[in-house]
Amino acid sequence: MTLTTTRSANEPGGGADPAVAPPAHGRRRASPARLLDTYGSLIAIGVIAVVLLVWAPSSLSQFRLDNLGKYCALALASMGIGLAWGRGGMLVLGQGVFFGLGAYAMAMHMKLEAAGPGGVPDFMTLYGDGTMPSWWEPFRSAPFTIFAIVALPAVVSFILGYAIVKRRVKGAYFAILTQAMAVAFATLLIATIKQTGGFNGLNTFSTVFGHNLFDPEVKRNLYRVAAGLVVVFLLVLWQLYRSRYGELLVATRDAEERIRFLGYDPANIKLVAFVIAAVMASIGGAVFVPIAGIISPTNVDASASIMLLAGVALGGRASLFGPVLGAIAVGYGRSTLSETFPTQWTYFLGALFIVVIVLLPGGVASLWPKLRSRWPSPTAETPANGDHDVDRSQPAVPA
């Protein structure tokens, strides 16, 4: 008979040496290290808030501030990717679609603002016969637009996610499906020039919710909104990651089958993350448009989606701060490098991407716990990055 003894041989800890175990009082006692584990993230969010909301507006030129605002908008989408991919294990290659939903909703509203009451957006008379499709009409209303920016991606991602996740589509198939979605979305936009501006997208706006886009103070406020949302969503994700749901999501990522045998439907757990990620991307798109002054299919297509993903991978997909820092770094690198090396910079980014994936699969953020571990501390609370596959928990079929 097989008395399966092979397992204990490769346990990480060998046997649980009592010397390794914390003394009996070690239950939820507030050691400085544990406090840092719990509140360190909050302090870091505070630092980011000061840098983004106090330092940057007072020190950066309008041009640089606008750029930083755009990166913040992209960072919102990236944070959603961090949730869905880093914590949920779903390689979302089509977040540009949801970014686009929010961006186009906002852009449509601004186009209608520019056209004036009862007016028709300029491009419709240019490319078409000057009649406006009826589904544009509700976007005249600011409240409806804001509602749509949240509700549209939520509904679309729920339907898509339900169809994909419930069918237990995973891994590469999931990635390919979401990527195909981005390709289809961009193609559709390009094909419907009379309704969406086609390849040129939507641009030449004048006001946003009644505020003049050329007023420097309005511009600064638009930046503040984008940066403020980054801070707000960092707080939201911080709470989500330490919540029971957050633990469950990581557990689902690492051992989906096991979760099923604890009485949960893993599809529902993943679906929640997918929908939240979509809404975050959409909000990012909505704040991107007034700052950038344009939205076009190239901002939302497959390669834009992958660019978002690259930032997340660089920064560290499973960490709270990695996606934000990655998005800002990629955005900044992109604009500086593309000025100096207009054609080569994508290769540089690609090379950097490969180096990080190979040498530092957890992204730059994974350096921090490595540094931290030089000090003795209870790190049990931090789920590590997603590249460490735990048990597949499939019952072994005897040979």
Next chain:
Amino acid sequence: MTASFLAEDYLEIRDLTVDFDGFKAVDGVDLTLLQGRLHFLIGPNGAGKTTLVDALTGLVRGTGGAKFRDHDLLTMKSHMIVRLGIGRTFQTASVFEQLSVLQNLDIAAGVHRAARRSVFARGRVPERVEQALETIGLADLAHRPAGILAHGQKQWLEVGMLLVQDAKVMFLDETVAGMSSGEREETGELLKRIVGDRTIVVIEHDMDFMRRYADFVTVMHTGRVLAEGTVAEVQADQRVQEVYLGTATEAATHG
């Protein structure tokens, strides 16, 4: 068994068959699992023990019937079967290695929690979890990552996870395999402590362990039930001896 006349939550399996492309891994099994006893399921490698449990927990499709509290398990999805009160462990330890012992138990206890409450972080440790920590003897290791546990401790954690789920039927697939004799004894005592009005099905190859703790034994061979009864009855059975002498001398002579 003394408790059997009280048994209302029994699991009744009738003519259960699992067909893998023509190969019947489980072949017309009739089995009644009563409350309040340690029911051992033994049999040589490939007898179909794990497959039987797989079918009862929704992992593979089986035909026939498996009735528990007016539900037919064979038509249900895995997570609904668990919610009905039927839990299992796997032949390979499958705790969440990166989560702490406490987190592992807390997640397992979550089935009984309203979904909207899961947006909060865990405040105080739920009583159910606290109790389970004591029962399985891992209270001192509550905040350690499950990955550092010894093999035996991982298995106890798995039992703890079934306890916090409040599983009424527990299938333990080769839980003591690979344990030291001290750990086996502790496991046996643990099972005796927790059985109460539960049904605990223990799949095992260790005959010593079986002799010591089994209230009832079912022997499987080539997908069928070969014999059933108390330890003494089963051991006296001619066919059982043949199977074990024929295919696995080791087990019969073990101890």
